[in-house]
Each structure stands twice: as structure tokens, then as C-alpha cells.
Amino acid sequence: MANPTRIEVNCTTGEVLEIELTDAEVAQMEADAAAAETQRKADEKAAADKAAARAAILDRLGLTADEAAILLG
Amino acid sequence: MPSTYTLIKGETLASSAASYTFSAIPSTFTDLVLRVSGRFDISNNGGRLRFNGDSSALYSWNRVTAISIAEASNNTTYGSPYDTFVYFPGVNSSTTTADTFSNNEMYLPNYTASAHKPVMLNNVMEQNTTSAGITMLAGLYRSTTAISSIALTSDGGGNWVSGSSFYLYGVKNS
Numbered sequence: 001m002a003n004p005t006r007i008e009v010n011c012t013t014g015e016v017l018e019i020e021l022t023d024a025e026v027a028q029m030e031a032d033a034a035a036a037e038t039q040r041k042a043d044e045k046a047a048a049d050k051a052a053a054r055a056a057i058l059d060r061l062g063l064t065a066d067e068a069a070i071l072l073g
Numbered sequence: 074m075p076s077t078y079t080l081i082k083g084e085t086l087a088s089s090a091a092s093y094t095f096s097a098i099p100s101t102f103t104d105l106v107l108r109v110s111g112r113f114d115i116s117n118n119g120g121r122l123r124f125n126g127d128s129s130a131l132y133s134w135n136r137v138t139a140i141s142i143a144e145a146s147n148n149t150t151y152g153s154p155y156d157t158f159v160y161f162p163g164v165n166s167s168t169t170t171a172d173t174f175s176n177n178e179m180y181l182p183n184y185t186a187s188a189h190k191p192v193m194l195n196n197v198m199e200q201n202t203t204s205a206g207i208t209m210l211a212g213l214y215r216s217t218t219a220i221s222s223i224a225l226t227s228d229g230g231g232n233w234v235s236g237s238s239f240y241l242y243g244v245k246n247s
Contacts, residue, residue: 004089006094007090007092007093008094009094012097032154032229032230035154036119037229039151039155040117043147
């Protein structure tokens with residue numbers, strides 16, 4: 001199966017090249033995808049941790065999220 | 074206020090491509106405007122913007138994104154490799170409403186100056202659901218070399234789908 005392609009347009013000459021990615025470039029794309037997925041999971045965990053910490057504070061205070069929003073609004 | 078606005082080059086993809094690069098950009102303008110109507114073939118909605126083929130850690134960016142009513146923000150504190158390009162989320166992905174494309178505009182003032190290069194990027198992710206989104210981003214390419222090429226790729230290793238379009242304009246202030 002052919003590799004994906006990249007397009008490069010020369011703005012001076014108008015020439016448009018469609019170039020098949022090398023195996024190394026494909027490997028880099030796959031590494032990028034893995035890194036992006038790792039970052040996405042880290043973002044999700046950070047958001048979940050923040051929400052859990054917020055819920056714990058509200059629980060200690062005996063407030064609902066709506067009540068806290070009114071206080072902080 | 075700039076008085077000229079000239080199309081340098083642009084096209085709509087007839088087939089998918091992993092990246093789209095404008096090279097040999099003329100240095101005869103004052104500013105550049107890049108307009109992209111884009112969609113990725115994967116679920117990751119992040120894009121990468123890189124100048125002059127430079128993958129060194131010379132990029133900084135800060136962004137605020139609102140999807141539905143939730144807000145998120147982050148910046149280059151992500152660390153490597155997110156300091157080797159300007160990262161911009163909000164490109165329509167395979168999980169968004171079929172046949173919808175994000176609307177992106179990037180403005181690069183003084184792209185030939187011997188100074189660091191700022192970029193302003195705004196985009197909207199179109200959706201026929203409640204999870205449409207908008208992003209505003211401030212980016213900086215900390216190089217004093219004139220910008221002569223701009224490459225746009227997927228952060229998640231995907232492809233720009235057929236129908237995505239890329240238009241580069243030059244602006245002169247006199």
C-alpha cells in the first residue's frame with residue numbers, strides 16, 4: 001500500500017508537487033500520533049483530577065455545585 | 074491600515090494529503106494571511122503550523138478554546154515536541170458532523186523582518202451539534218529569518234481530507 005502524500009506548492013513558480021512520504025516520515029507521523037494521544041490522556045487526567053478536587057472541597061463545605069457557583073459568581 | 078490584499082496561491086485538495094506546504098513565498102509583501110478550510114480524517118482535531126521547515130524548539134503559543142460551553146486553555150508548557158511548532162486545536166475531525174470543515178485564519182505581520190515572528194490564529198470548528206468550538210491563539214516563532222515557507226499538518230498523524238482548501242494572501246501596507 002502506498003504511503004500518504006504531502007503537497008508542496010511553490011509560490012514563486014506555481015509548481016505543485018505531490019510527494020509520497022518516505023517510510024521515515026510515516027514513522028514520524030505514527031510517533032506524532034502516539035505523542036498526541038499521550039498528551040490527550042494527560043489533559044483528560046488533569047481535568048478529572050481538578051474536578052475531583054473541586055468536588056471534595058464542595059463536599060467538605062456541604063455545598064452543591066450550583067450553590068458554589070452562586071457564591072463565586 | 075493595509076491597502077492591498079493579493080492572492081499568492083491557493084487550492085482545494087482533490088485528494089487527501091498528510092501536509093500542505095507553501096514554499097518560496099515571495100518577500101515582496103508586508104504581512105501574510107493564511108485561510109484554511111480544513112478537516113482531518115482522524116479523531117484528533119489538532120493541527121501543527123511550522124515555518125521554514127524549522128523543527129527546532131523556537132515556537133511558543135498560548136490558546137483559549139471554547140467547545141460548547143466548556144473552556145480550555147494551554148500553552149507551550151506542554152513541552153517537547155509542542156515547542157517545535159505552533160499547535161492549534163479546533164480543526165474538524167472524523168468525529169464531527171460529516172462534510173463540515175473548520176474555518177481557520179492566520180495572520181503573520183512583518184514576516185520578512187529580522188525579528189521574532191508573531192502569528193495570530195483564530196478558528197471555529199463547525200458542528201451540527203452542541204459541541205461546535207472556537208479557538209483564539211497567540212503564537213510566536215522565535216527566529217529572525219524571514220518566513221519563506223509554511224507547512225500545515227495534523228498533530229495526530231492524520232491527513233487533510235479532500236475538499237480542504239488552503240489560500241495564502243499577501244498584504245502590503247503601501
